[in-house]
Amino acid sequence: MVHTPPPFPVSRPRRNRRTDWMRDLTRENSLSASDLIWPIFVREGDDVVEPIDSMPGVNRLSVSRAVEAANEAANHGIPLIALFPYTDPDKKTPDAAEAWNPENLVNTATRAIKAQVPDIGIMLDVALDPYNSDGHDGIVREGVVMNDETLGALEQQALTQAEAGADILGPSDMMDGRIGIIRRALEQNDFPDTAIMAYSAKFASAFYGPFRDAVGASGALKGDKKTYQLDPANSDEALRMVARDLDEGADMVMVKPGMPYLDICQRVKQEFAVPTYAYQVSGEYAMIAGAGDNGWIDRDKAMLESLMAFKRAGCDGILSYFALETAKFLRRDMDLF
Numbered sequence: 150m151v152h153t154p155p156p157f158p159v160s161r162p163r164r165n166r167r168t169d170w171m172r173d174l175t176r177e178n179s180l181s182a183s184d185l186i187w188p189i190f191v192r193e194g195d196d197v198v199e200p201i202d203s204m205p206g207v208n209r210l211s212v213s214r215a216v217e218a219a220n221e222a223a224n225h226g227i228p229l230i231a232l233f234p235y236t237d238p239d240k241k242t243p244d245a246a247e248a249w250n251p252e253n254l255v256n257t258a259t260r261a262i263k264a265q266v267p268d269i270g271i272m273l274d275v276a277l278d279p280y281n282s283d284g285h286d287g288i289v290r291e292g293v294v295m296n297d298e299t300l301g302a303l304e305q306q307a308l309t310q311a312e313a314g315a316d317i318l319g320p321s322d323m324m325d326g327r328i329g330i331i332r333r334a335l336e337q338n339d340f341p342d343t344a345i346m347a348y349s350a351k352f353a354s355a356f357y358g359p360f361r362d363a364v365g366a367s368g369a370l371k372g373d374k375k376t377y378q379l380d381p382a383n384s385d386e387a388l389r390m391v392a393r394d395l396d397e398g399a400d401m402v403m404v405k406p407g408m409p410y411l412d413i414c415q416r417v418k419q420e421f422a423v424p425t426y427a428y429q430v431s432g433e434y435a436m437i438a439g440a441g442d443n444g445w446i447d448r449d450k451a452m453l454e455s456l457m458a459f460k461r462a463g464c465d466g467i468l469s470y471f472a473l474e475t476a477k478f479l480r481r482d483m484d485l486f
């Protein structure tokens with residue numbers, strides 16, 4: 150029950166906000182490096198750091214540089230990184246077969262990081278869009294994204310990722326039935342400990358634009374993803390997807406994008422009380438970083454305020470391109486608010 154304050158002057162709520170130490174003492178939520186998951190873009194090449202124009206401050210890294218980045222993240226207390234590939238256009242096909250190539254970029258990077266930075270978790274997305282010449286998360290036939298045919302491809306992709314050493318799989322495709330298929334395949338192939346963070350409440354959003362540049366999928370995408378991602382107007386439907394994915398074997402669930410969907414984060418956490426994560430996506434990053442770099446807002450403060458909002462909404466953690474920057478900021482013990 151929330152206590153209603155008695156009328157002024159019996160109550161003077163400003164008393165609790167009077168000094169830094171009083172605000173520290175009465176703060177309800179906290180943010181630390183262990184709340185953060187850092188997405189890293191991987192590309193081919195040797196010792197390459199390639200800036201992404203639409204995400205100022207974010208780079209595509211070749212494998213050796215990704216290993217260094219993972220090491221830096223681990224040293225700053227970040228528990229988990231998520232690897233995303235920039236796939237050479239020549240490797241994109243209508244059947245997206247590169248997705249289950251055991252030697253593809255993310256599988257190779259996973260092996261390299263596991264060998265050299267064993268104490269950080271690695272998550273890989275299960276979805277076909279970085280490998281599909283149509284830019285869709287599923288296999289397309291005559292303009293239709295085929296649900297059941299895609300499931301077999303996702304199963305193969307998931308198994309090669311588990312084999313490469315991924316700790317957490319993130320099915321981000323929004324096909325029906327994928328969590329159950331992947332969970333069963335993991336059990337049958339002796340990967341009982343591989344966790345699934347289901348992208349359960351993934352909305353068809355305009356905020357993914359810069360990510361599609363980052364993985365080279367924007368030119369490829371034909372049409373939109375509204376037949377599988379959720380309608381931004383819906384909230385009950387998101388809860389149904391979370392319930393379904395948990396029933397099929399997900400260990401944790403994700404809401405994506407983040408900031409425009411904090412109400413969904415709060416409902417999911419309250420309703421299911423399971424580990425709940427939000428993805429502060431590329432467009433959200435670009436808005437804050439772009440405005441910050443132009444001097445229109447304070448980048449550091451907006452970054453931290455945006456991340457704290459997820460904690461306030463009940464999230465257990467946040468995938469954010471700001472993760473390392475934030476962990477460095479927190480390590481310097483700088484005052485948050």
Ligand SMILES: NCC(=O)CCC(=O)O
Nearest residue numbers: 321356357360430431432
């Ligand atoms: N499956 C991963 C994403 O789609 C990321 C989207 C973004 O950062 O905009």
